[in-house]
């Protein structure tokens with residue numbers, strides 16, 4: 001299935017991402033083109049080791065280039081979410097190791113696929129995801145007892161310079177959900193859809209996911225219930241519900 005999955009990804013993710021910017025007279029002043037690169041982390045002794053070519057590279061066969069890709073990705077994650085990871089690392093990873101070391105180790109998990117887009121040698125955007133099994137997604141499975149096949153989105157990032165031009169939506173909605181996931185669903189009838197984890201206070205990303213149709217998964221942490229607390233003058237006031245550290249979102253594709 002992994003070979004098939006890779007070939008679907010090669011088909012569905014565009015080879016370039018392009019957008020134009022106009023001046024106030026609606027005249028196009030610049031066109032930006034980012035070029036695609038796909039890399040995957042192979043299983044130690046899996047069939048996937050044989051896949052390697054210009055369309056898709058095997059990390060194990062090109063480690064120094066692969067490390068450059070991973071370093072660029074983790075650098076972008078740091079620019080965007082470094083503060084949140086620094087605060088949450090000990091809870092998330094259960095150790096005192098710096099979050100970037102934890103993240104880089106996680107980024108080398110077998111089966112992960114990186115679709116990255118580059119312009120002038122700089123990383124402009126990337127998505128990393130895996131075809132895997134996950135619990136807590138099926139209706140009623142708050143106890144995490146039912147495992148279903150799913151595409152788990154580990155990261156999606158668009159560099160500041162390229163934001164607000166529809167690239168995030170293009171990659172997630174069109175390429176990953178409508179493209180890759182729909183085609184996987186056609187060949188695996190038990191396939192659930194797409195799932196991801198997002199920091200509770202990452203409102204911009206959550207807005208994008210909700211606009212695409214993602215919902216909070218049954219097994220996701222939930223917001224703390226609003227509590228009534230007395231003020232200094234004795235009157236009661238409502239304390240707004242607080243987001244948990246993270247939510248799990250999913251898009252079911254029956």
Ligand SMILES: CC(=O)SCCNC(=O)CCNC(=O)[C@H](O)C(C)(C)COP(=O)(O)OP(=O)(O)OC[C@H]1O[C@@H](n2cnc3c(N)ncnc32)[C@H](O)[C@@H]1OP(=O)(O)O
Pocket residue numbers: 080081153154155156157158159162163164165166167168169170196197198199202204205207208211
């Ligand atoms: C699983 C995970 O990876 S969780 C972590 C997600 N990644 C991050 O938080 C990294 C930092 N953020 C980013 O990289 C980007 O903001 C992304 C990936 C969330 C969105 O990428 P963009 O290319 O900017 O998004 P895009 O232009 O497609 O807009 C998508 C939506 O974002 C929102 N959005 C876009 N621009 C803005 C803006 N300036 N202000 C607020 N919201 C905005 C809108 O809701 C928009 O919806 P629309 O398509 O209906 O207009």
